[in-house]
Amino acid sequence: MKEKLKSLLQKLFGDSVRAFGVVSLVFLFSLAIAPAKNHFSEWRHYQHGYLKMIRNRSDAVTLQRHFEGGIQQIWLPDLGVVDRCMSCHVGLKEASLNDVPTQPFRPHPVIPHKLDQFGCTICHRGQGAATTVAEAHNSTLAWEQPILPAKYIESSCGECHRGPLPGAPQLNQGRHLLSRYGCVHCHMVKLPDGKIMKATDDPPSLSHIGDKTTREWIYAWLKDPQAYAGTATMPNFKLSDDDARDMSAFLIANSTPLPGDTATLSAKASSDPSAGASLYGESFCASCHAVQNAAGNVVGGDVGPELTRVGNKVKPEWLQAWLRNPRDYDEETAMPHYRYNDAQVATLSGFLLAKTDSDLLANVHLEAATPEQIARGKRLVSDYGCASCHEIGGIKKPENFAPELSRIGNKPVTQLVFLPGMQHTLPDYIAAKIKQPRLFGQALKMPQYSFTPAQIDSLATALLALNDRAATLPPSLTVAATPESDYQPAGKAGKLMTDLACFSCHRINGHGGDMAPDLTWEGSSVQRQWLVGFLKNPNTLRPSLIRRMPRFNLTDGEANELTDYIMTVYQSPSVDRDSMPLSGYPQGEVELGKQLFYGKYACQGCHIVDTKSDKGYIGPTLTQVGSRLTAAWIFAWMKNPQALRPGTGEPNRAMSDEDARALTAFLISQKGGGKSEVAKK
Amino acid sequence: MIRQSLSIVALFATSLTTSCSRKTASAPLPQPTAFGSAIVESSGGKQTSQAGMALPQPLVVQVNDQQGTAVPGAMIEFSAAAGVAFDPAYGLTDSSGQVATNVTLGGIAGRYQLTAFTIDKSRKKVALTIEEIALGYQQTLGRQLNDQYCERCHNPESTVERVSNFDNLEIKPHPFSEGDTLNKMNDADLTAIIGHGGPALNKSALMPAWGNTLSKSDIEALISYTRAISDPPGHDAGPVYAKN
Known part of the structure; x- marks a missing residue:
């Protein structure tokens, strides 16, 4: 072996000329490494592939003319963008390549922003300056932010756009859910504009809960809120029987009666279901409250709680007092004070109390609570942070009960504890944590929500938008949300x-x-x-x-x-209601208006003036519009409805003043009761 | 140099073996206890969602025997083009013969063909193909405009929240998914009829002009949405993604 090596060395470096030649060759090779690496680089490979692909297309000439070889870079110093993605994604601006099924050669979908003004990584993240697929798309040792999966892409919209954004429904929904499900009661979210995100779920005070319901119902509710109402926003805390027993014991023991609320039943609850159903219907309770129908569908609004099993929950005397004036029990409630008389209260309460589910409380048998149980219940109520959401007499609302989420979109992956088998990315972590929080540790207090997969994705989208870049963007680059005013009439x-x-x-x-x-x-x-x-x-x-x-x-x-x-x-500065008369328009103008209504503008498609012939079902019925609206408002509305009510479904028809005046004359003559001026003559 | 290349080879080898071992480590499939002869869609087909996002409703399919009775305990597997995720990707049918799965479509707008298959008694594959539609940004915007302005007349279906005006109109509007009609109209015609109303193309005046309410890009978005949901699809309906 040694001999062989010796002879090899002898052959190569035997004399000085040969040695010089060998060394030169070695140098030449090593010098060639860099250009060779460049020549065989990934992006060149993709560009060759692109040229090969477009060669056989009918639009090859145009595409070839557009093609520029070499590293392509978008540099935007204001945004800190150095993106070389277009070195491989060569066809991003070629709309005609829409038939190419997969990247890297598909055109970018139509969006309101120009690639040259925003670059790629602003929305898609990843490492823009990289020139290999692995470095650009994945997280590397030096770069943690991988490409954002398509399902969370709207989170990038949310960094600059602080308010609701048409075209980004997932982001909008995620932000809505963060408030609607009360996430922000426990997790503080300081928005990039400095405001604290507010919850919109309005959990009830529990200080007087004993007036309203029984300990048995509280127990069943604590065990599984969705068993009582599928639409309940209260999550499931996965409490043991003992925990629910003790917490319900504490809540009842802690409850103080409200003065006046314990009034005895002033009217017997009526058992006439048809009268109750019609009063429920006439009062449009369903606008705010949902009820599960026979087919199992939950129908109705979500402003107030679902009432499918309300008879299991409320005490009759509380319900009657509530129906008489809900503000006596809860000053802030969204429920109107209906001013029902005694008979109506009896009818409606009878109807509601009959809404029960015999299974719900069938297996709940609680013995009288011991002082130890009540004390333990109090401890549990504090431990689980119930007072973060609910007002509870004698228990202070905990500060920062759960981790703050104001910059969650930048949480380093190294600080996260992943479950075995899951992808090590931040979006996956957030989604998994929302889906089943207790998988990450039995001792965790975060409860179980019943979100759909789409809701979980939208929540993760909204959370990912809360990151350092969003918080540090100069105001000139952001689109602010319309602030919610706290207007209060005097x-x-x-x-x-x-x-x-x-x-x-x-x-x-x-x-x-x-x-x-x-x-x-x-x-x-x-x-x-x-x-x-x-x-x-x-x-x-x-x-x-x-x-x-x-x-x-x-x-x-x-x-x-x-x-x-x-x-x-409540007057508009642009509409003077007394500027046009409510009657006395010339008959010719009224007739012209009628022709325009049924002919040129075909308003009967959406409105009804003549109940015999018109069927339009979208806009308001106009049979009495002449007694309802002012002529000045009708005229202004004809000219530009969106200016008076943004987003209204009525199209702006760009009417001339003559047409608008004639239609106003026709409509103001519709006084109702089949006595319109046109019909008379 | 040699040491470096050696270490690279070693790294490559280990990464290869780990990636291989990961593949073999997946859990064994549950064993079916029954076999059906047909697979039918129960619900969840023809949904639209945004590209890369979960469908609003789960996809539910059912295994039936020759008499058309549901078969519990049969195996159903789902598959589709790369990028589509099923949760779960397979399962045994429940007591009503059904399996439900949550579907996340791929990241590119287009039509996704999902396959659900089961094996019958003679170990032959029985498959069902279901199509779902993924919308891009522009089409999503179009859908939102459709919901706000168009759907009340153009969608004949009523829901509890939205009563359709379709039946009240003397001349019936075309539902936006009606490919047989809309695919024959080019973009310029659709732009004209949306912007200037039915009379622009000698059609009913019940279709009002939206050109002063919707912007040019709004109208483009609406057209792009109609193209995406058209049934049957037209030539510019976007790519179709099926399992290779």
């Missing part, structure tokens, strides 16, 4: 509006719900007399809607008080 009318919970459904000056029309400019829109009548007895304007304005049984005084306030305060 005076007696304001108190009345709170009592009737108008803001649970209506929006005024940027505050309130979106179930019913925005009333910010209602005073310019409607006629006084109509409004008084409507408040006293709301008739149906839109026949196809299941959510409608309920009847609150207002007195004349209350209806007038509200009307005066609305007519005075």
Whole structure:
């Protein structure tokens, strides 16, 4: 062996010329390594593949002309972007390549942003400066942020766009769920704009829970909230029987009666189910409350709790007091004060109390609680952070009960503990943690939610948008959310509006719900007399809607008080309601308007003026529109409906003033009761 | 140099073996206790979701025997093009002969053909193909505009929350999935009818002009959405992803 090596050395370096030659060759080879590496690099391979692919296409000439070889780079110093992705993804700007099934040669889908202005990694993450697939797409030792899976891509929209964004429904839903399911009661979320995210689920106070329900119901609810109501937002804490026994014991023992709430039944609960059902229907309880129907579908709104088994939950005397005036028990409730009389309270409470499920409490048998159990229950109630969501007498709301999530989108993977077999990425961790939190440790307190896979993905999307970049973007690069105003009407009318919970459904000056029309400019829109009548007895304007304005049984005084306030305060600066008369238009103009209504603009497709022939079912019925709206409002609406109510379904027809005036004349002549001016003549 | 290359080879070898061992480590399939002869869709076909995202409803398929009765305990496996995820990817049918799976579609907009198969008594594969649609950004925007402005007339189906106006119209509008009609209209025609109303193409005035309400890109988004959901698909419906 040694001999052989010696002879080899002798052969190579035997004389100085030969040695020089050998050394030169070695140098030459080593110098060639760098260019060779460049020549055989991955991106060149992809570019060759691209050129080969387009060669046989009909649009080859155009594509070849667009093609630029070499490393392609987008450099945006403002955004800190150095992206070389287009070195391999060569066809991103070629819309005609849409028939290519897979990347890297597909065009980018149509989006509102230009590639040259935003680059790639702003949305997709990954390592932009890398020129190999592995380094660009995956996490490496020097780069933790891999490509974001497509299912979470909208989280990147959310870094700059702070409010709801059309075209990013998953992000919108995720943000909504964070508030709606009360995640932010326990986890603080400081938004990139500095505001603290607020919960919208409004969990009830438990300080007087003994007035409302029984210990047995509390026990069953604590064990499995979804067994009582599938739509309940309260999660399942997976409590043992003993834990639920002791916590229910504490909550009942801790409850103090509200003065006046323990009033004896003033009216016997009626057992006339048909009268109850019709009062439930007339009061439009279903606008806010859902009930499971015979087919198993949960139908109704989600503002208030589901009522499928409410008879198992509430005490009859509490329910009657609640129906009489919910604000006596909960001042902040979204439920209106209906002003029911005794007979109505009896009818409705009888109807609701009959909504029971005999299985729900059948196996709940609790013995009288011992002081030890109550003490243990109190400890458990503190341990599980119940007071993060619920007001509980004698227990302080814990501060920062769960980890803050304001920058969760940047949590280093090295700080996470993964489950065996799961992908080591942040999105996977977040999704798995939401799906089954207790898998990550039996001692964890985070409860089990019943989210669908799509809901989990949307929550993860919203959370991933809470990252360092979102928090540090200069304001010039962000699109701010419209701030929710805390508008509150003043005076007696304001108190009345709170009592009737108008803001649970209506929006005024940027505050309130979106179930019913925005009333910010209602005073310019409607006629006084109509409004008084409507408040006293709301008739149906839109026949196809299941959510409608309920009847609150207002007195004349209350209806007038509200009307005066609305007519005075809620006026649009651009519509002067007295600028056009409510009658007296020339007959020719009215006739022209009628022709336009049925001919050129075909309004009968969506509206009804003549109940015999028109069938339009989308917009409000217009048989009495002449007694309802002001002429000035109709005219302005004809000219540009979106200017008066953004997002309304009525299209802007860009009408001339003559057409709009003629239609106004025709519509204002529709006074209802089959006595329209046109019909008379 | 030699040592370096040696270590690279060693690294490569270990990574190869680990990747191989990972493959073999997957859990064995549960054994079917019964066999059916047909597989049918119970619910969850023809859904639309956004590309890369979970379908709103689970896909439920059922195994039947020759008499058409449900077969519990039969094995169903799901498969589709790369990028589609099933949770679970296989399972035994429950007491009503069904298996439900949550489906996440691939990251590129298009039509995804999912296959569910079972084996019959003679060990032959019986398969069912179900199509789902993944929408891109533009199409998602189009869907949202459709829900806001168009659907009340163009979708003949009513739901509890939304009563359709379709039956009230003398001249019936075309549902957006009606490929037989809409595929024959080019983008320019659709743009004209949306922007200027039915009369622009000598059609019913009940279709109003939306050109002052919707922007040009809104109209493009709507057209792109109709193309994506058209049934049968037109030539620009986007790629079809099936299992190789």
